[in-house]
Amino acid sequence: MNRFVVFQKIIETGSFTKAAHELGYTQSSISQTVAGLEAEFNVQLLKRSRRGISLTPAGDKLYPEFQRLLRQYTDAQHLAQQITGLETGTVRIGASNSISRYWLPGLIKGFEQQHPHVHFTLFQGDYDEIRADVDSGKVDIGFLKHTRTKGLTTVPLKRERLLAVMPTDHPLAGQSVVSLAALKAQSNNLILIPEGTHSDVRAAFASLEINPNIKDQIQDDYTVLAMVEAGLGVSLVSELMVGNSDFHIHAAATEPAIAQAIEIAYQNHASLSVASQHFLDYVVSQRDQLP
Numbered sequence: 001m002n003r004f005v006v007f008q009k010i011i012e013t014g015s016f017t018k019a020a021h022e023l024g025y026t027q028s029s030i031s032q033t034v035a036g037l038e039a040e041f042n043v044q045l046l047k048r049s050r051r052g053i054s055l056t057p058a059g060d061k062l063y064p065e066f067q068r069l070l071r072q073y074t075d076a077q078h079l080a081q082q083i084t085g086l087e088t089g090t091v092r093i094g095a096s097n098s099i100s101r102y103w104l105p106g107l108i109k110g111f112e113q114q115h116p117h118v119h120f121t122l123f124q125g126d127y128d129e130i131r132a133d134v135d136s137g138k139v140d141i142g143f144l145k146h147t148r149t150k151g152l153t154t155v156p157l158k159r160e161r162l163l164a165v166m167p168t169d170h171p172l173a174g175q176s177v178v179s180l181a182a183l184k185a186q187s188n189n190l191i192l193i194p195e196g197t198h199s200d201v202r203a204a205f206a207s208l209e210i211n212p213n214i215k216d217q218i219q220d221d222y223t224v225l226a227m228v229e230a231g232l233g234v235s236l237v238s239e240l241m242v243g244n245s246d247f248h249i250h251a252a253a254t255e256p257a258i259a260q261a262i263e264i265a266y267q268n269h270a271s272l273s274v275a276s277q278h279f280l281d282y283v284v285s286q287r288d289q290l291p
Helices: 003-013 016-023 027-041 057-083 097-102 104-114 127-136 180-185 195-207 221-229 239-243 274-285
Strands: 046-049 052-055 089-095 118-124 141-145 153-167 177-179 234-238 249-255 258-266
Touching (some): 003 016, 003 052, 016 027, 097 104, 097 239, 104 118, 118 127, 118 274, 127 141, 141 153, 153 221, 153 239, 177 180, 180 249, 221 234, 221 249, 258 274
Parallel strands (some): 089 118, 177 249
16 A cells, blocks of 8 residues: 555545545555554644544645655656556646647547557646646646746747637628737727736737727636627637637737747656656657647
8 A cells, every 4th residue: 555645545535434445445544554654754744623634734745745756656657567568657738728629639649549558637727727737746747838937847839829809790800910909999898818817918919008908808718709709809819719619700810910839848857757758759749740
């Protein structure tokens, strides 16, 4: 029984009984494992109350280290399996809606053809959430725009252009390129996706000394497109999302152009699981084929 697995399961379930049930052990053996762990580190790690199990201050500080040690142990197991020809493992990815839908299916399919026993866990979110997940170790690698990767190890992939989207009856709907000044003048609501305060979009307007009318900030790309279709405003959305959506809207390039440099980011190479290292190498080898 791996003591760090036991400890993590207790935290996940909030119960010695539930942890014992999920791991297939007796409750007494679970309790003994925790007692042994506390004795080894000479601190109390958990406290019980009517509300359940919670970490002590010492446990709260040590838990991230236990998670790191557990990942290293798991990686060692995976490496041993790889050495014997049974390559396996899990790749934990953080990605936005557009990348999850239009990049990852092809990348995962191609990778699984070479490594059929590797599993994937995907955490979707905005760029702020993805950055937080990389920092905390929740994901191994994240697909981030360049402005959110400070302090991480990164590999550039591609520039993701943002397009202006508007209802089909909008005054600018007949144009293939619209200026940000005209978009502001002809629109009473610029709907933004709030991650990072949509810094690239705001910076583009600020560079022209234009203050757009921002009434709504919506987290989900598809909801933004649906609101634009309903005539509630205009927005600037990833070209990937626009080019593959079924929404009845008009899209146009912007003047000046707005593009986000997308990078694959991670803490450091040593922190990656074996499977994640292989997947990273595969993504880099395929970046020229990305849509």
